[in-house]
Amino acid sequence: MEVKIxxxxxxxxxxxxxxxxxxxxxxxxxxxxxxxVSVEGExxxxxxxxxxxxxxELQEKLEAYDEGTRSFSYSFTGKPVIPLDDxxxxxxxxxxxxxxxxxxxxxxxxxxxxxxxxxxxxxxGIYNAGFAALKETVEG
Numbered sequence: 833m834e835v836k837i838x839x840x841x842x843x844x845x846x847x848x849x850x851x852x853x854x855x856x857x858x859x860x861x862x863x864x865x866x867x868x869v870s871v872e873g874e875x876x877x878x879x880x881x882x883x884x885x886x887x888x889e890l891q892e893k894l895e896a897y898d899e900g901t902r903s904f905s906y907s908f909t910g911k912p913v914i915p916l917d918d919x920x921x922x923x924x925x926x927x928x929x930x931x932x933x934x935x936x937x938x939x940x941x942x943x944x945x946x947x948x949x950x951x952x953x954x955x956x957g958i959y960n961a962g963f964a965a966l967k968e969t970v971e972g
Contacts, residue, residue, distance in 0.1 A: 833948060835955045836938035839963040843970050845933035849902040849925045851970060852935075855894050856880050862965040879909060888913050895920065902926075916951065917942040935963070 841848055851861040855878055856871035868883035876897060882890045891910030898904070903924035908914065921939035928934050937959045943951035 833943060833951060834938065834940050835952055835959070836936060837956060837959040837963065838934055838936050839967065840928065840932065840934045841967060841970060842932040845902060845925045845927045847970055848933055848935060848966070851966065852904070852923055852925060853899070853902070855897075855904065855906075858882065861969040862962055864961065864965050881910075884913075890914070896922075914954070915943070915945045916955075917944060935966070937963070 851857065854860070856869055858880070859866060859869050865884060866882055867885060869880055871878055871880045873879060876894055878894045880892050880894075882892065884890060889910075890913045891908065892906045893909040894904065895907050896903075896905040901924065903922055905920060905922040907921070908916065908919040919939060919941040921937065924936045926934050926936065939955060941951070941955075946954075
């Protein structure tokens with residue numbers, strides 16, 4: 833399954849990328865529903881552990897990073913918290929000229945233990961909540 837959400841921002845792409853580019857810096861722009869973040873390793877292969885309410889921990893592995901295209905990709909690793917297999921996501925910041933920029937957040941995954949519509953709704957909800965937090969942070 834593929835999910836893609838796009839959000840426009842009224843600031844320059846460098847501003848948004850300044851927040852997204854640090855894999856372990858998610859708390860700088862998205863503290864809603866996240867209690868803690870730690871990172872083991874550096875660069876490709878680094879694993880961030882995100883503490884979420886209820887004592888759960890979601891682990892994500894940095895799979896790709898490209899400063900030039902302002903994008904990074906990550907996968908789920910460790911003990912599964914979200915019931916998806918082969919999850920692979922990419923966030924990309926794109927220049928939209930005078931109007932600012934947009935961010936594409938897209939993923940592919942399998943959902944063997946979930947209904948397809950429920951899996952899509954779950955991920956779209958997570959991405960939309962993340963975009964709302966990012967927009968509040970970068971646009972004030």
